[in-house]
Each structure stands twice: as structure tokens, then as C-alpha cells.
Amino acid sequence: MNIFRLLGDICHLVAIIVLLLKIWKTRSCAGISGKSQILFALVYTTRYVDLFFTYVSLYNSVMKVIFLASSYATLYLIYVKFKATYDFNHDTFRIEFLLIPCVILSLLITHDYSPVELLWTFSIYLEAVAILPQLFMVSKTGEAETITSHYLFALGAYRALYIVNWIYRYYTESFIDGIAVVAGIIQTILYADFFYLYITKVLKGKDFKLPA
């Protein structure tokens, strides 16, 4: 563990809590892509299958449980409890166009072909693109609630910090995992224009609106 990875995990936790609180407090999931949340739940489910038979540390197990529980709780709030506020007209990204390539790619490029490893590789590739339905929805509505933009910023910052963690580990432990690094860079790049808008608008107190 290093400070960059710890900060990254904290950003990740903050993002998930902010989203849950936003939906719970406003009793609305307007502007939130349920499809992205489905993909995130799938990412954690496929990545943390080893939760039940591989103990790494208390921190590791606790965080995995929190990520799994909160992602399914978010799905419940979106698709059951506050279903009436789900904006399905704007949440139209075809997630099969993400799922199928990730399955194919995880069969082509993976560290090895054990079931757990294949699921892990699939979850890494899927996480890289899981935010696309959400970014697509924001581009369609042309705006996002400020709290939603904080959620997206924290979520983008988490993987950006993981990249710093991988650079740090490369130089201190000569450890590098090409699959995670390449997917993590792609994932962070997808947030690039969002980061720009967030920093130039939201941090200046303006609403998060895409240039018309």
C-alpha cells in the first residue's frame, strides 16, 4: 500500500458515497445513468469473486464489501425505490457495445486463463469504459447537477491516482501490470474533457453545463 493508492481508494469511496447520498437525499436519480451503475456493479462482482476465498487484509475485504454493497444499493435506489425519477429517455447508451468487446478482449489479452483471472481482466476492461453511458447521458442533457459533477470528479480522480500509484510502484518495487495500467490510462482519458469543464466551471461556482 502507498499513499497514492490509499488516496485513490478514498476518492473512490467518496464518489460512491456522494452518489448514494445524492439519490437518497434528493429522493431522485435524475441525471444519473442506471446503465453505468449496472456496469459498475458488474465490475465489482467480477473483480471481487475472490472475496470469499482469498483473504488479503482487513482493509481489502472491508472495501470490497463496501463497494459491492453500495453499488447494488445504488441499483436498488435507481431501478426500484426511485424508479419514477429514472431518466430512461436520456440513458440510452447500448451497453452491449461495451460488454461484448470487453469479453472478447479479456479472452485475447489476459495474464492467464484461470476463471478468476479472466473475470479480473474482464472487470478491468469493463471499468475503463463503464462511465461512458453516464458521460453520454450528460452530453445528451447538456448539463449535470453540481453534486453529480462532484461524483464524476471523485470517480475520475480515483483511477488517476491509481496511475500515480503504478508509477510509484514501478520505480520502488519494479512492479508493473500492463493490463491494469493501459486500461487505467484509457479510463482516465475518458474523463479528460469532463475534468476540464469541472475545473473551469464548477470550481468557479458556475453550473456544470456543456458548451451548447
Add this chain to the structure above:
Amino acid sequence: HDHDHDHDEL
């Protein structure tokens, strides 16, 4: 070494 990913990363 590169050949395995680190299981302790979330």
C-alpha cells in the same frame, strides 16, 4: 514481474 496482477489492489 509483469506476469501476474496484484491481487491486493482493489
